[in-house]
Amino acid sequence: MTNDADMLEALVNTGILLSSEHSIDVLLEQTLKTARSLFGAEGASLYLADSGMLHFRIFSNPVLEDKLGPEGVRKAYKARPVKIGPGSISGYTAYAGESTIVTDAYNIPGDAPYSFNTSFDKSSGYKTVNLATVPMKTRKGKVVGVLQLVNLQGLDSFSDTAMRAMEAFGAQVAVAVENATLTEELKKAQYETITRLAAAAELKDPDTGDHLRRMSEYSRDIADACGLDEHTVELIYYASPLHDVGKIAIPDDILLKPGPLDDDEWEVMRTHTVIGADILRNPHSELAAYARDIALCHHERIDGKGYPSEIKGDDIPFAARVVSVADVFDALTSRRPYKEPFPAAKAIEIINEGAAKGQFDPEIVKAFLGIAGS
Amino acid sequence: MTNDADMLEALVNTGILLSSEHSIDVLLEQTLKTARSLFGAEGASLYLADSGMLHFRIFSNPVLEDKLGPEGVRKAYKARPVKIGPGSISGYTAYAGESTIVTDAYNIPGDAPYSFNTSFDKSSGYKTVNLATVPMKTRKGKVVGVLQLVNLQGLDSFSDTAMRAMEAFGAQVAVAVENATLTEELKKAQYETITRLAAAAELKDPDTGDHLRRMSEYSRDIADACGLDEHTVELIYYASPLHDVGKIAIPDDILLKPGPLDDDEWEVMRTHTVIGADILRNPHSELAAYARDIALCHHERIDGKGYPSEIKGDDIPFAARVVSVADVFDALTSRRPYKEPFPAAKAIEIINEGAAKGQFDPEIVKAFLGIAGS
Numbered sequence: 001m002t003n004d005a006d007m008l009e010a011l012v013n014t015g016i017l018l019s020s021e022h023s024i025d026v027l028l029e030q031t032l033k034t035a036r037s038l039f040g041a042e043g044a045s046l047y048l049a050d051s052g053m054l055h056f057r058i059f060s061n062p063v064l065e066d067k068l069g070p071e072g073v074r075k076a077y078k079a080r081p082v083k084i085g086p087g088s089i090s091g092y093t094a095y096a097g098e099s100t101i102v103t104d105a106y107n108i109p110g111d112a113p114y115s116f117n118t119s120f121d122k123s124s125g126y127k128t129v130n131l132a133t134v135p136m137k138t139r140k141g142k143v144v145g146v147l148q149l150v151n152l153q154g155l156d157s158f159s160d161t162a163m164r165a166m167e168a169f170g171a172q173v174a175v176a177v178e179n180a181t182l183t184e185e186l187k188k189a190q191y192e193t194i195t196r197l198a199a200a201a202e203l204k205d206p207d208t209g210d211h212l213r214r215m216s217e218y219s220r221d222i223a224d225a226c227g228l229d230e231h232t233v234e235l236i237y238y239a240s241p242l243h244d245v246g247k248i249a250i251p252d253d254i255l256l257k258p259g260p261l262d263d264d265e266w267e268v269m270r271t272h273t274v275i276g277a278d279i280l281r282n283p284h285s286e287l288a289a290y291a292r293d294i295a296l297c298h299h300e301r302i303d304g305k306g307y308p309s310e311i312k313g314d315d316i317p318f319a320a321r322v323v324s325v326a327d328v329f330d331a332l333t334s335r336r337p338y339k340e341p342f343p344a345a346k347a348i349e350i351i352n353e354g355a356a357k358g359q360f361d362p363e364i365v366k367a368f369l370g371i372a373g374s
Numbered sequence: 375m376t377n378d379a380d381m382l383e384a385l386v387n388t389g390i391l392l393s394s395e396h397s398i399d400v401l402l403e404q405t406l407k408t409a410r411s412l413f414g415a416e417g418a419s420l421y422l423a424d425s426g427m428l429h430f431r432i433f434s435n436p437v438l439e440d441k442l443g444p445e446g447v448r449k450a451y452k453a454r455p456v457k458i459g460p461g462s463i464s465g466y467t468a469y470a471g472e473s474t475i476v477t478d479a480y481n482i483p484g485d486a487p488y489s490f491n492t493s494f495d496k497s498s499g500y501k502t503v504n505l506a507t508v509p510m511k512t513r514k515g516k517v518v519g520v521l522q523l524v525n526l527q528g529l530d531s532f533s534d535t536a537m538r539a540m541e542a543f544g545a546q547v548a549v550a551v552e553n554a555t556l557t558e559e560l561k562k563a564q565y566e567t568i569t570r571l572a573a574a575a576e577l578k579d580p581d582t583g584d585h586l587r588r589m590s591e592y593s594r595d596i597a598d599a600c601g602l603d604e605h606t607v608e609l610i611y612y613a614s615p616l617h618d619v620g621k622i623a624i625p626d627d628i629l630l631k632p633g634p635l636d637d638d639e640w641e642v643m644r645t646h647t648v649i650g651a652d653i654l655r656n657p658h659s660e661l662a663a664y665a666r667d668i669a670l671c672h673h674e675r676i677d678g679k680g681y682p683s684e685i686k687g688d689d690i691p692f693a694a695r696v697v698s699v700a701d702v703f704d705a706l707t708s709r710r711p712y713k714e715p716f717p718a719a720k721a722i723e724i725i726n727e728g729a730a731k732g733q734f735d736p737e738i739v740k741a742f743l744g745i746a747g748s
Contacts, residue, residue, distance in 0.1 A: 189563035203623035
C-alpha cells in the first residue's frame with residue numbers, strides 16, 4: 001500500500017485525465033493501471049452494467065496476461081457475463097452499490113451473500129488470493145459498472161482513507177462512463193427527430209423513400225467533394241432527407257395532381273419550404289438547424305430568382321445550395337408520371353447550364369462535375 | 375496550505391460527492407467550500423461558460439458575505455458577466471484553458487494578457503490580494519467554466535502538486551457540470567422529436583391544435599387521478615398529442631370528408647393507428663415508446679372489440695387506456711361540422727356508459743369521474 005502523497009498524486013492524475021483524455025477507452029485503461037499501482041494490486045478489471053448483467057470491458061493484469069496472452073484474457077473474461085444480484089462477488093457489489101472486500105477468496109464465510117467462483121482460476125491456472133470490488137456509481141446513485149482489483153498487498157490492513165480513495169476512483173470513472181453514454185444517447189435522440197419526420201414525410205408517396213435516399217447520398221458526396229469537413233458532410237447527409245418535409249401540409253389535390261399545376265396551385269406548392277422551416281423552427285441541435293436551412297432554402301437560386309425569400313449567393317446557406325443540385329439531379333434522372341428519366345450525361349449538362357444561368361452555385365457544380373463525371 | 379493527507383481526503387470526498395450528490399447546486403456548493411478550505415483561500419467563486427461569456431453561478435466567501443450580505447454578493451457578481459478572451463483574468467483563463475496564478479492583483483506586469491479589474495473591490499470595499507483561477511475542462515477539452523479562488527495563504531510558494539490538485543478539482547467539477555448539461559439536452563432532444571411530429575401532424579387541420587392541447591391536459595389529469603407517479607404522468611402528457619400522428623398518411627378525401635365515411639373509407643381511416651406506430655417504431659426513449667403505445671392502442675376497447683389488434687384489458691398499455699377516455703371526452707364536448715358540442719354532464723354520462731359497456735377501463739373512468747365531477 002502506498003502513502004498518502006502517492007495516492008493524492010494518482011487521484012489528481014485521474015482527475016486531470018478525466019478532462020484531458022478524449023477516448024473513453026484510453027481513459028479506462030489508464031485508470032485501471034493507476035488503480036493497480038496505487039492500491040498495490042496484481043490485476044484490475046472493469047465491467048459495465050447493461051440490462052441487469054455485468055459485461056467485461058477492460059483489464060490490466062500482467063501476470064494473467066503472461067499466462068493467457070491479451071486475447072486469451074479478454075476471451076476468458078468475455079465468456080463470463082455476470083448477473084447483477086446476490087451470488088457472485090461482482091454481481092453482488094453492483095447490486096448492493098457498496099464495496100466488497102474479500103481477504104481470502106477460497107475461505108468466504110458461508111453466510112456471505114456471495115461466493116467465489118473458482119472456475120476462472122481452474123481454467124486459467126491463475127491463483128486469486130483476495131479481491132476488492134468497487135461499484136461505479138453516478139451522481140444519481142445508478143451503478144454503471146464495477147471496478148475489481150485482485151491480489152492486493154496488505155488488503156487485511158487497508159486504511160479507511162484507502163478504501164474511500166478506491167470508491168472515489170469508482171465514482172470518477174462512473175461519471176466519465178455516464179458522460180460518454182449520455183453523449184451517445186444525445187446524438188441518437190437528435191437523429192431520431194430527423195428520422196421520424198422523414199418517415200412521416202415519406203408516407204404519402206411510396207416513391208419518395210428512394211428519392212430521399214439517393215438525394216441524401218448525392219448531397220453527401222457533393223458536400224465531400226466541396227472539401228467540407230467530415231462532421232458537416234454527415235450533418236448534410238442526415239438533414240437533407242427533410243428538404244421536402246413541408247409537403248406534409250400540401251393538400252392531396254395539389255401534391256398528387258397528375259397534370260401540371262396552375263399558378264394558384266404553384267403558389268400553394270411553394271409554401272412547402274416555409275412550412276418545412278416552421279416544423280423545424282427553433283432548432284435545439286446543429287442537425288435540426290441544418291434541416292431547417294435546407295427545408296427553407298433548397299429552392300433559392302444563386303441569382304436571387306428562387307423562392308421563398310429570393311435571397312442570393314452566399315446568403316443562401318451552403319447546405320441548401322448543395323442539396324438543390326442533388327435534388328434537381330435526382331429529379332432529372334428519375335422516371336416521373338409525366339417524363340422518362342434523362343440519361344446521366346444529359347442531366348449533368350442541364351445542371352451545368354443551370355450554373356451558367358444563375359440557378360446553382362458554380363463552385364458546387366464544379367465539385368459535382370468532378371464526381372459525376374467519374 | 376494544508377498537507378498531502380488533507381488534500382487527499384478532500385479530493386476523495388469530492389470524488390465521492392460526484393457520485394452521491396443528486397443536486398448539481400449542492401454539489402457545486404460543497405465543492406467550493408472544500409476547495410476554499412483545502413487551498414486556504416478566503417473565497418471561491420464559480421462561473422459557467424455560455425455563448426462566449428462567463429456567467430457567475432455560485433460563490434463561497436464569508437468575508438465578502440459579511441460586507442454585502444449573500445444577496446448583495448450574488449448581485450455584485452451577476453452584474454459582471456465576463457467575455458471569454460484576453461483582458462480579464464477569468465476570461466483569459468477560460469480562453470487559454472490554463473490555470474492563471476496572480477500573486478499580487480494590484481501589481482500585474484504590463485505584458486500579461488490580462489489585467490485586474492479593480493471596480494469590484496472599489497464598490498464592495500473588498501481587498502483582493504491574490505487569485506488562482508482554474509479552467510473547468512471536460513474530457514473533450516471544452517472549457518465549461520472557471521473556478522476562481524481569492525486571497526490564498528502562501529500562494530507564492532504553492533507546490534506543483536497543489537497546483538495540479540487544483541486542476542483536478544476543476545476537472546471533476548467540469549465533468550459533473552457536463553453531465554448535468556448532457557442530461558438536460560438529452561431530455562430536450564427526446565421531447566423535440568415529439569414536438570416536431572406533433573407540429574407536422576397539426577398542419578392539415580387548424581382545429582387539431584386545440585384538440586391536442588386539451589386532450590393532453592385531460593390525459594395528464596386523469597393519469598394523475600389514477601395515482602401514477604409524476605414522471606409517468608409527464609410522459610403521458612407529452613406523448614398523448616401524438617395519438618393521431620398516423621393521420622398524416624390518410625388521403626385528404628377520407629381525412630377531410632365532410633360527410634360520414636363508408637366501410638372502405640373507415641378501413642383506411644383505422645390504419646392511422648398502425649401508421650402512427652410505424653412512424654414511432656423502435657423508440658430510443660421512454661417518451662417515444664409511450665407515444666408509440668398510445669398511437670397504436672388508443673382505439674382498443676377493454677372488451678377486446680376495438681382496433682387495430684382487438685387486444686383487451688391489461689393487454690392494452692395503461693397510457694393508451696387513459697388517452698382513449700380523454701380523446702373521446704374532448705370529441706364529445708367539441709363542436710364538429712356534423713354535431714353541436716355536448717354539455718360536460720352529458721359527455722361524462724356517455725363516458726360512464728362506455729365503461730359499463732366494455733369500451734373503457736372502469737378504474738380509469740372512476741378516476742376521471744372524480745376529477746370531472748369537481
